[in-house]
Amino acid sequence: MQTRRQMLARxxxxxxxxxxxxxxxxxxxxxxxxxxxxxxxxxxMAELMKILGSGTPTESRDVSITGPExxxxxxxxxxxxxxxxxxxxxxxxxxxxxxxxxxAMFEVSDSIEANFTTRVKMGQxxxxxxxxxxxxxxxxxxxxxxxxxxxxxxx
Amino acid sequence: MKKRTLLSTHHLLxxxxxxxxxxxxxCTLAQQKSAADGIAEYxxxxxxxxxxxxxxxxxxxxxxxxxxxxxxxxEQCDLGKGAGIVKGAFVELPRWFADTGRVQDLESRLxxxxxxxxxxxxxxxxxxxxxxxxxxxxxxLSAWISAESKGMRFKLxxxxxxxxxxxxxxxxxFFYRGGPFDFACASCHGEAGKRIRLQDLPDLTNNPxxxxxxxxxPAYRVSSGELWSMQRRLNDCFRQQRFPYPxxxxxxxxxxxxxxxVNAKGAESIAPALKR
Amino acid sequence: xxxxMRIRAQSAGGKAxxxxxxxxxxxxxxxxxxxxxxxxxxxxxxxxxQLNGKTVMTAQWGPAISKNPYLxxxxxxxxxxxxxxxxxxxxxxxxxxxxxxxx
Numbered sequence: 001m002q003t004r005r006q007m008l009a010r011x012x013x014x015x016x017x018x019x020x021x022x023x024x025x026x027x028x029x030x031x032x033x034x035x036x037x038x039x040x041x042x043x044x045m046a047e048l049m050k051i052l053g054s055g056t057p058t059e060s061r062d063v064s065i066t067g068p069e070x071x072x073x074x075x076x077x078x079x080x081x082x083x084x085x086x087x088x089x090x091x092x093x094x095x096x097x098x099x100x101x102x103x104a105m106f107e108v109s110d111s112i113e114a115n116f117t118t119r120v121k122m123g124q125x126x127x128x129x130x131x132x133x134x135x136x137x138x139x140x141x142x143x144x145x146x147x148x149x150x151x152x153x154x155x
Numbered sequence: 156m157k158k159r160t161l162l163s164t165h166h167l168l169x170x171x172x173x174x175x176x177x178x179x180x181x182c183t184l185a186q187q188k189s190a191a192d193g194i195a196e197y198x199x200x201x202x203x204x205x206x207x208x209x210x211x212x213x214x215x216x217x218x219x220x221x222x223x224x225x226x227x228x229x230e231q232c233d234l235g236k237g238a239g240i241v242k243g244a245f246v247e248l249p250r251w252f253a254d255t256g257r258v259q260d261l262e263s264r265l266x267x268x269x270x271x272x273x274x275x276x277x278x279x280x281x282x283x284x285x286x287x288x289x290x291x292x293x294x295x296l297s298a299w300i301s302a303e304s305k306g307m308r309f310k311l312x313x314x315x316x317x318x319x320x321x322x323x324x325x326x327x328x329f330f331y332r333g334g335p336f337d338f339a340c341a342s343c344h345g346e347a348g349k350r351i352r353l354q355d356l357p358d359l360t361n362n363p364x365x366x367x368x369x370x371x372x373p374a375y376r377v378s379s380g381e382l383w384s385m386q387r388r389l390n391d392c393f394r395q396q397r398f399p400y401p402x403x404x405x406x407x408x409x410x411x412x413x414x415x416x417v418n419a420k421g422a423e424s425i426a427p428a429l430k431r
Numbered sequence: 432x433x434x435x436m437r438i439r440a441q442s443a444g445g446k447a448x449x450x451x452x453x454x455x456x457x458x459x460x461x462x463x464x465x466x467x468x469x470x471x472x473x474x475x476x477x478x479x480x481q482l483n484g485k486t487v488m489t490a491q492w493g494p495a496i497s498k499n500p501y502l503x504x505x506x507x508x509x510x511x512x513x514x515x516x517x518x519x520x521x522x523x524x525x526x527x528x529x530x531x532x533x534x
Contacts, residue, residue, distance in 0.1 A: 075380065105492075109487055209434060
């Protein structure tokens, strides 16, 4: 089967079109990767790593996770995930006790910092993980417990 | 007073349960403080990037867009400082309007303008459920109009006798007890230092401070992902008191706005704010 | 068409911090309405960002991202005056693209 890369090698016109559509695959990662629905259905970190074809995760001080100790409302929990190490391929945010463990998966290109902040929904108090999938195959993570409270009636 | 004791016991019970939920073994002051710090930290973390901005953008659009049976924009709407003047209008509402002969808050004034300038039926707008159809328009307009006064301090006029009268009516309504719980607004907001679970209840009989109480609405509520105007906030208060809702932009809701707004004189408005 | 995003992009020392607010329900597909019927899943699946037309960031999201999503990321080699575009595609195929100039 002809790969996208082979097609591009033949036609710069097609390449230009793909660049315009933002689908030109980068040197190391396929930015045009189709949506990985399976990954977003994984129930545990172990299951997710299997689907992604990644190795066993190990905790690392070179990966950071930022977030609140207590979230007043589980609907909006701010989480930052980053690594200071070069050679990161993807950064993932996981919420252990959510129905599906994976919240977001960011591709790290040469033009971007391996540092992302977003907001996730948490169904209950849980450990949250920032996972860095490295180019050399290592899977490194940092974790933090975020407590979710039920707020009051007002506000 | 019987009801106050009941509220305190209830409050203590809920606090204890909440702290138990947080893994605390005893209801100690130290643990209560760290929960409050935790909440403060959480709020600071989501302060930048308030989704209310999405509603502000929509509101500005709707102000300028030709709409309704008369196909006109709202750009000639007088919010109290003259036709089309939006900056600073929010922190002077509710106030007296000569053209309608009554004291009006932001939402009732928007109903007037949407009727007179654009040809909408204000009764139909008022009966539309929150979060639907033209109520979304009103939410968005509230978000933008309040944003145009962000950082300014409340200075509701009390020059007109009707403005002063509405203050007194609002005060009476604020302390009026009724419904199955025998609650008044004052039951929760009548004194400083009260709390329900982890939410502080501002004392609305005085100025509770910058960006608090009257100065914190409209607001984006993260729990529902919705933009709540003051009218919607009042609606929910009445629901929590098990009172029937007096009606969108009705006289008593405007009077309450006058009472709270005059009490908040000098407080800095942070609307549209971010709430749980 | 979906409501516009709010994009703020500020540069400092050759890097641009981009903060985006997107207007989207991000429905998980796990909630039921008052009638007991499941509300269908509706959420942004793909997000990408371009700097002066070149894709610099792509991401895949699940429904656990909050309603009216917020995203912050940093682009290297970006300066004031450069154009940032952010795009998203949701599970129904709806899209939105907005742009901002880095200040």
